Amino acid sequence: MNLTLETLLHGVAATLRDRIAPAIEDSFAIEASRLAAMLITISANAVDDAAAARVWENAALRALFADAQPAFGGDLARRLGEAALSADPGLKISELDRENARLRTILVELHAAVENADNDQACKLDARIWRLLRETEERRAPRS
Amino acid sequence: MIDMEQRVAAYLMHRMPAAREVQIDECARIQGGSSQETYRLRGRWHEDGQPIERRLILRRAPPAGLVVAERDIEFTVYHALANQGVPVPGVHWFEADPQWLDQPFFIMDMMPGKPGHFYTSDDPYDGHGEAVARQFWRHLGTLARIDHRALGLDTLRNGTADDSFWSRELDWWADIFHKGEGVVEPIVHAAIRWLRRNPPPPAMKPAIVHGDYRAGNFLFTADGAISAILDWEMCHIGDPLEDVAWAIDPFWPMTRHLSLDQGLAEWEQASGMAVDRAALDWWRLFSAVKASAIWATAEASFTQGPVREMVVGMSGIRAGHFHRKVILDYMAERGHGA
Numbered sequence: 001m002n003l004t005l006e007t008l009l010h011g012v013a014a015t016l017r018d019r020i021a022p023a024i025e026d027s028f029a030i031e032a033s034r035l036a037a038m039l040i041t042i043s044a045n046a047v048d049d050a051a052a053a054r055v056w057e058n059a060a061l062r063a064l065f066a067d068a069q070p071a072f073g074g075d076l077a078r079r080l081g082e083a084a085l086s087a088d089p090g091l092k093i094s095e096l097d098r099e100n101a102r103l104r105t106i107l108v109e110l111h112a113a114v115e116n117a118d119n120d121q122a123c124k125l126d127a128r129i130w131r132l133l134r135e136t137e138e139r140r141a142p143r144s
Numbered sequence: 145m146i147d148m149e150q151r152v153a154a155y156l157m158h159r160m161p162a163a164r165e166v167q168i169d170e171c172a173r174i175q176g177g178s179s180q181e182t183y184r185l186r187g188r189w190h191e192d193g194q195p196i197e198r199r200l201i202l203r204r205a206p207p208a209g210l211v212v213a214e215r216d217i218e219f220t221v222y223h224a225l226a227n228q229g230v231p232v233p234g235v236h237w238f239e240a241d242p243q244w245l246d247q248p249f250f251i252m253d254m255m256p257g258k259p260g261h262f263y264t265s266d267d268p269y270d271g272h273g274e275a276v277a278r279q280f281w282r283h284l285g286t287l288a289r290i291d292h293r294a295l296g297l298d299t300l301r302n303g304t305a306d307d308s309f310w311s312r313e314l315d316w317w318a319d320i321f322h323k324g325e326g327v328v329e330p331i332v333h334a335a336i337r338w339l340r341r342n343p344p345p346p347a348m349k350p351a352i353v354h355g356d357y358r359a360g361n362f363l364f365t366a367d368g369a370i371s372a373i374l375d376w377e378m379c380h381i382g383d384p385l386e387d388v389a390w391a392i393d394p395f396w397p398m399t400r401h402l403s404l405d406q407g408l409a410e411w412e413q414a415s416g417m418a419v420d421r422a423a424l425d426w427w428r429l430f431s432a433v434k435a436s437a438i439w440a441t442a443e444a445s446f447t448q449g450p451v452r453e454m455v456v457g458m459s460g461i462r463a464g465h466f467h468r469k470v471i472l473d474y475m476a477e478r479g480h481g482a
Contacts (some may be wrong), residue, residue: 072468111333133330134481
């Protein structure tokens with residue numbers, strides 16, 4: 001049997017919640033222990049798919065940029081094109097997060113440009129961006 | 145806590161030179177006001193030969209917290225609002241000199257009652273939900289009616305302004321959001337842009353805005369009376385609808401005890417103003433942005449340390465997600481991503 005980080009953290013949270021917190025007298029410390037157990041549980045539930053969620057989101061952003069690029073000109077079009085062809089630098093969470101921050105920054109610019117364009121294509125892109133934002137938020141939702 | 149008790153006793157002797165045998169005991173840190181450390185304590189001393197006993201609350205600024213509050217705002221507001229129809233604790237001393245307790249702090253009366261635990265209970269007000277909710281709205285209406293200049297509160301943020309409160313507050317919170325933003329959040333950016341493109345009508349009047357008026361920030365007694373409105377550190381002058389929108393944010397709902405229409409009717413009667421529902425909708429989206437800014441600050445605070453309170457960490461992780469989903473829903477109602 002493989003003792004996963006997820007299982008280990010759930011065990012730590014249960015110990016904190018069920019054994020340590022009840023043995024504490026100070027009410028502030030009891031509440032801190034309860035919250036700590038909840039935070040550990042949320043962390044445990046995020047361990048397994050942390051990389052997958054980021055890889056999925058980065059790929060979805062690149063696909064959006066590729067489709068949006070022809071609708072714009074100038075520097076934004078160039079950067080959309082470059083970002084669409086980019087790749088994740090590695091699979092460490094820190095690496096994926098840095099890449100995700102870079103792509104999200106471009107998304108903010110793209111979204112603002114879409115809002116300023118008054119045509120059918122912009123409306124479709126706006127709807128697609130909001131759908132992507134909702135799906136991303138759901139995939140990253142903290143689970144307790 | 146013995147060290148804390150001794151230091152507070154030393155401070156009280158400094159502030160009350162006529163007092164004798166000053167003792168502080170029963171000091172304990174309590175939950176409440178995540179942006180400030182809160183302690184309850186008992187003070188006993190003799191003055192003019194008479195024994196005096198006071199139950200007190202000490203609020204101390206942390207090295208970092210959920211919001212960057214100017215330290216004396218809460219003390220100033222409590223002092224100004226005494227006997228104005230909104231229940232607030234009596235305040236005694238504000239101290240900015242760090243020699244006493246390392247950080248600025250103030251001391252006020254401990255008020256009777258308790259906060260409702262609305263996250264963990266379906267009946268947080270012990271059967272008095274509707275009565276508490278009606279007072280909740282009436283007190284907020286009373287606050288909106290007060291002339292802040294007459295109370296000397298024009299020193300608060302926006303205190304000398306007469307209009308453009310929406311843009312002033314949006315600029316204020318957008319700036320805080322951008323400073324605290326660790327993960328780029330396109331949802332919040334988009335909401336800020338929408339709010340700028342679609343401004344609300346001018347405020348009905350410049351009003352005292354509590355800034356964090358919600359379930360959890362007041363005390364109620366066993367007979368269902370609200371005994372104190374607390375946590376005024378984000379108080380400023382602005383559009384009274386800002387507090388109304390914040391009060392009905394789904395993260396701390398009061399509408400499960402009294403419908404929104406009934407609550408707003410109480411507010412309208414107490415304030416003497418009518419609620420513009422379209423304007424209120426603008427402020428509801430603003431509230432979600434403001435909350436996102438607070439949670440972004442919480443994330444930054446926890447990340448940077450050195451103080452890492454669990455409630456701040458939880459706010460950053462879970463509440464941030466909650467309000468981004470609220471923004472998604474509000475934007476869908478506006479035809480974006482429906």
